[in-house]
Amino acid sequence: MKYSLILLFSVVFICVQYRSFSQTRCGSHVHQHEKLESNPLLKQKKRKLDKQIGDYLKYNKKSLSSAVMTIPVVFQIIHNGDPVGQQENLSNSRIMAQLDQLNADYGRTNSDAANTPQSFQSIAADTEIQFCLATTDPNGNPSTGINRYNIANLNNVNQAACWDFDYVDDKIIRPLIWNSTVYLNIFTTIRLDNRENGQCLKDELLGFASFPGTNSDVDAAVHAYYTIGSLSSPNPDGGQFGMGRTVTHEVGHWLGLEHIWGGFDGGCSEDDNISDTPLQNDSSTGCPVAPLYDNCTSSGPGLMFMNYMDYSDDACMNMFTQGQANVMVAAINVSRPGLLSAVCGGGVTNPNCDQINVVNGTINSDTYKASQTVRSAGQINANRTVIFSSKGTVCLDAGFNVKAGGQFSTDNVGCQ
């Protein structure tokens, strides 16, 4: 108990210190800590889940390099009445730029992949996880995968309130969330606030997400609107955090990743429990130059400040490791199994199709041999060619697309 108190005070102290200099990049660990401390059952569940994920990693090494899986995404845009395309009422093209950045980062097709130091190139991973806009809602109705909510039409929501974790969970996420077992909910808000010592610190937080095991009614990734963008289309209001890497980071938490330096303030005894990320004392800021060392890692390739799960500027992070990819795949299998069969066309497979292995993701094999009907709701990335040697039928769900340079061919397409 004594140790816990010391830890908690250290956390609070470090956070206060950090926030006095700049915004907090991420509130996920504090958000989780609050939830776990107020709910012993949840704490127990989390402990069990961590062990199951560890066991999965231990006993399922083979299946960790499985086919690409694609997670249906719904963007929940919270705005204050501004026209679409203005500030917090993000344009569709900005949302698509964010989705592209997310897919590039998780697929290791990010345009700045070459910036990963040579010494880390061999462990930089294509996570084999991709994301697509949902094309139907939880009731099976057609959807663009983008919902817009004017706060004037939401119950008891007002801009002047303190938009801290509790407020956002209770007033925004809980009433609006789509079934989080089959959709990733990406919320964007006017701003996010922190509450400390009874004081509300406005616009102090960039994002937070719930870890696997969180109660499903608040199980989402949440972001201040100005973080939504991409390297090629940065959000003009986001400064060094406007290139979409906050979403990449928060979705990493949603899929079970810790910060690269551990949960809170680090120290050399706290780790993310992933063997191919170096020990790191604390979060990084700005845009360091490699090799960078600290008291936990003082030789070799140095710190991995360019990892998406650190706090460096958006333009200076560019990789996940294979170990992180494995944890995310394990977390999906153990704690988010609904995502394995979720498709962009609506969270469930189409009963009209004789579906087998659901190929509902970005397809990155050169040839996929289909012996029966195959569903595909994903996309083919640029410069990839996919030829279906199909004995059966390929069903293309709405939302399927081939990016510039990508090629797709099959002799038998149906179920469109």
Ligand SMILES: [Zn+2]
């Ligand atoms: Zn974080």
